[in-house]
Amino acid sequence: MRKTLTSTLLPSTLLLATACGLSAAAQAAEWTMATPYGDASFHTQNNKQFAEDVADATDGELTITVHSGGSLVSHGEIKPSVRRGTIDAGEIFLSVLSNEDPIFEVDTLPGVAGSYDDAYALWEATKPMITELFAEEGLMPLYAVAWPAQGIYTAEPLTDPEQFEGLRVRAPNINTQRFIENLGGSPTETEESDIPTAFSTGRVDAMITSSSTGNAMAAWDYVSDYTDANLWLPKNIVFISQRSFDGLDDATQEALMAAAERAEARGWEMSREDNQASLAALQENGITVSEPNEAISEALQEAGDELFEDWQSRADDDAEQALDTYREQRDN
Numbered sequence: 001m002r003k004t005l006t007s008t009l010l011p012s013t014l015l016l017a018t019a020c021g022l023s024a025a026a027q028a029a030e031w032t033m034a035t036p037y038g039d040a041s042f043h044t045q046n047n048k049q050f051a052e053d054v055a056d057a058t059d060g061e062l063t064i065t066v067h068s069g070g071s072l073v074s075h076g077e078i079k080p081s082v083r084r085g086t087i088d089a090g091e092i093f094l095s096v097l098s099n100e101d102p103i104f105e106v107d108t109l110p111g112v113a114g115s116y117d118d119a120y121a122l123w124e125a126t127k128p129m130i131t132e133l134f135a136e137e138g139l140m141p142l143y144a145v146a147w148p149a150q151g152i153y154t155a156e157p158l159t160d161p162e163q164f165e166g167l168r169v170r171a172p173n174i175n176t177q178r179f180i181e182n183l184g185g186s187p188t189e190t191e192e193s194d195i196p197t198a199f200s201t202g203r204v205d206a207m208i209t210s211s212s213t214g215n216a217m218a219a220w221d222y223v224s225d226y227t228d229a230n231l232w233l234p235k236n237i238v239f240i241s242q243r244s245f246d247g248l249d250d251a252t253q254e255a256l257m258a259a260a261e262r263a264e265a266r267g268w269e270m271s272r273e274d275n276q277a278s279l280a281a282l283q284e285n286g287i288t289v290s291e292p293n294e295a296i297s298e299a300l301q302e303a304g305d306e307l308f309e310d311w312q313s314r315a316d317d318d319a320e321q322a323l324d325t326y327r328e329q330r331d332n
C-alpha cells in the first residue's frame with residue numbers, strides 16, 4: 001500500500017513540477033491570425049513580416065501564425081471569430097463592413113481620395129471613429145493598408161460607356177456593386193480568391209479591382225484590357241481581440257504596438273511598389289493598360305457622383321464629420 005502511495009506520489013510530484021515549468025512557458029502567447037488574401041498578396045507578406053518582427057522583438061514571448069487565403073476562416077467569419085475569441089487576430093477588407101456603418105466604406109468613394117497621400121490622410125481622419133466602433137465589439141485595430149487604386153478589367157478595350165450596359169462585372173464589396181449598377185452593368189460580389197472561377201465558369205466578363213489583384217489572379221488568362229481609372233484606394237484592416245491584448249504583459253504589448261506601427265508604414269510603401277510592379281507584370285503578360293478616354297471618364301464621374309450622394313444619404317453626423325476633418329487636413 002505504502003509502496004503504491006509512493007509510486008503514485010512520484011508521478012504526481014513530477015506532474016506538478018512539469019505544470020510549474022509549463023506555467024512559466026505558458027506566458028509565451030501563441031496567436032492565430034486569419035486573412036482572406038493569398039501568399040502572393042503584398043498584404044499577406046506584410047502581415048508575415050509583422051509576425052516575424054513581433055516574435056523577434058519579444059524573444060518569442062508572442063508568436064503569431066498567419067493563416068492566409070481564407071484557409072482558417074472565411075472572409076465573412078474573420079471578424080466574428082476574433083470577437084468570439086476563436087482566433088486572436090484578423091485581416092479584412094474594411095469596406096465589407098459597410099452594412100454595419102457607412103464610415104467603413106468611406107474609402108470606396110470616387111473623388112474623395114485619389115492618391116496614396118490623400119488615402120493615408122483619410123485613414124488618419126477616420127481612424128478614431130473606426131477604432132471606437134471596433135472597441136464596442138471588443139476589437140482593437142492594429143494597422144490599415146491601402147490597396148492600389150481600383151480600375152476596370154475588360155475582355156476588350158473600354159472605349160464607349162455603352163459597353164457597360166449589361167456587362168457582368170465582379171466587385172469586391174457592396175459599394176463597388178452600386179457603382180457598377182450606376183454605370184448600367186450587372187454586378188456580382190466575388191471574393192478575390194474566387195476570381196479565376198468566376199471568369200472560367202462565365203459568371204463574369206469584367207472586374208473592378210487593383211493592379212495587384214489583377215496580377216496575383218493572373219488576369220491575362222481572362223481579360224485583355226486594364227483601364228487604370230484611379231477610382232479609389234480601399235484598405236485592409238488588421239485587428240486583434242482586446243482580450244488577447246489584455247492578456248499580454250506591458251513589454252509585450254509595447255513591442256506589439258511598435259511592430260504594428262512599422263507594419264503600417266511598410267505596408268503603404270509595399271502597396272506603392274506593388275502597384276508599379278503589377279502594372280508592369282500585367283503588360284508583360286499581354287494586358288493593355290490605359291487611362292480612361294473622355295467619354296468613359298465622364299460616365300465614371302457621373303456614376304461616382306451618384307454613389308457619393310447615396311453614401312451621404314446613409315452617413316450619420318459622425319461619418320460626415322470625419323470626412324470634413326479629412327478634407328480640412330488635405331486642403332491645408
Ligand code: PCA
Nearest residue numbers: 147172191192209210213
Ligand atoms: N483587391 C481586393 C480588394 C481590393 C483589391 O484591390 C479584391 O479585389 O478583392
